Amino acid sequence: MGHQLVIYEKEFARIERAVSQLVQAANARVVFVVDKNGQLIAASGEVDDIDTTSLASLTAGNIAATGGIANLLRENEFTTQFHEGKNAHIHIQLVKSRVILVVIFDARSSLGLVRLRVRKASEELGVIFDDIDHQAPQAQQASPFAEITDADIDNLFND
Amino acid sequence: MSFINLMAREITFKVVYYGPGLCGKTTNLRFIHGQANESARGRMVELATEEDRTLFFDFFPLELGEVRGFKTRLQLYTVPGQIQYEAVRRLVLKGIDGCVFVADSQFARADANEVSLESLAENLEEYGRKLNELPYVVQYNKRDLPGIMDIEELRAALNPTGVPEFEACATTGQGVQETLQAVARLIFVHHREQSIRSQRSNSAEPVTQKT
Numbered sequence: 001m002g003h004q005l006v007i008y009e010k011e012f013a014r015i016e017r018a019v020s021q022l023v024q025a026a027n028a029r030v031v032f033v034v035d036k037n038g039q040l041i042a043a044s045g046e047v048d049d050i051d052t053t054s055l056a057s058l059t060a061g062n063i064a065a066t067g068g069i070a071n072l073l074r075e076n077e078f079t080t081q082f083h084e085g086k087n088a089h090i091h092i093q094l095v096k097s098r099v100i101l102v103v104i105f106d107a108r109s110s111l112g113l114v115r116l117r118v119r120k121a122s123e124e125l126g127v128i129f130d131d132i133d134h135q136a137p138q139a140q141q142a143s144p145f146a147e148i149t150d151a152d153i154d155n156l157f158n159d
Numbered sequence: 160m161s162f163i164n165l166m167a168r169e170i171t172f173k174v175v176y177y178g179p180g181l182c183g184k185t186t187n188l189r190f191i192h193g194q195a196n197e198s199a200r201g202r203m204v205e206l207a208t209e210e211d212r213t214l215f216f217d218f219f220p221l222e223l224g225e226v227r228g229f230k231t232r233l234q235l236y237t238v239p240g241q242i243q244y245e246a247v248r249r250l251v252l253k254g255i256d257g258c259v260f261v262a263d264s265q266f267a268r269a270d271a272n273e274v275s276l277e278s279l280a281e282n283l284e285e286y287g288r289k290l291n292e293l294p295y296v297v298q299y300n301k302r303d304l305p306g307i308m309d310i311e312e313l314r315a316a317l318n319p320t321g322v323p324e325f326e327a328c329a330t331t332g333q334g335v336q337e338t339l340q341a342v343a344r345l346i347f348v349h350h351r352e353q354s355i356r357s358q359r360s361n362s363a364e365p366v367t368q369k370t
Contacts, residue, residue, distance in 0.1 A: 061250070146354035
């Protein structure tokens with residue numbers, strides 16, 4: 001049975017704070033956090049210039065593909081990826097095998113600085129997602145689904 | 160795995176279109192994307208080969224509207240149908256909330272349909288999931304072509320458990336929206352039942368024995 005990722009206000013604020021701090025500290029254009037299934041969790045920086053939803057699914061696909069390669073090589077997951085472009089570079093870090101921290105940066109920053117700042121931010125995000133995991137039973141109780149009626153569902157499809 | 164953001168009041172589900180090569184998975188998504196309001200749909204990403212065959216997945220997000228104050232969104236994915244991409248198909252199934260099995264109605268594709276359905280069940284098991292416990296519908300596509308099987312034959316081979324099923328012609332859009340709506344409904348109902356079960360078990364009084 002699949003389970004849900006439920007994020008409460010307090011933890012969401014902590015994630016957003018960590019992400020926006022990383023934008024500043026790493027001199028990044030954009031930072032975002034994606035779960036391994038491709039759901040965008042939080043983003044900060046010049047997000048208006050980027051289709052973050054598509055980027056989230058492609059990043060997750062990328063991590064999944066390299067994870068598949070790692071399995072074939074009997075390796076653990078490859079936790080870090082870096083792609084260098086002409087103007088934009090992307091640093092992808094897997095945090096606790098659970099979420100993906102993506103930093104997009106340009107000539108205003110450097111790979112060394114990004115790596116350094118990502119390390120600290122990864123630890124912080126790791127703690128936050130551990131906290132979210134420990135809240136799972138409470139989250140189940142707060143699920144909004146229990147109150148959804150057939151009429152609510154019908155209304156979604158009545159244009 | 161659904162994603163619920165209680166602060167932004169958003170719920171997101173992942174729906175995967177699965178089926179044999181050239182059965183019409185991408186065509187389903189293209190039709191839905193073409194019909195959706197621009198404000199409700201995100202950009203469609205297609206990771207395809209030079210021959211326009213899906214290499215990794217096609218994807219786009221679709222806003223459904225609000226339920227009980229929560230914005231709901233489907234993330235629609237296809238898998239590559241070609242037989243050699245089994246490992247990729249497995250990756251795309253990760254975190255799935257609902258599935259559409261798109262069958263090719265042509266006689267010549269009968270075996271391919273069955274092999275694909277078996278691989279769907281096997282790949283889900285890799286994640287500890289079972290097809291019969293997943294919100295799941297079947298679409299019999301290409302009903303407009305000659306040389307197609309009867310629905311009874313398709314049903315016997317591909318839908319023995321009687322999940323919702325739809326005849327379709329994805330190139331014209333016949334049956335496409337109905338299929339999508341059906342899987343979305345099943346996802347909501349499934350999550351509602353899960354939530355109710357979960358609340359009951361959380362609120363159940365501990366059993367004590369009187370002496």
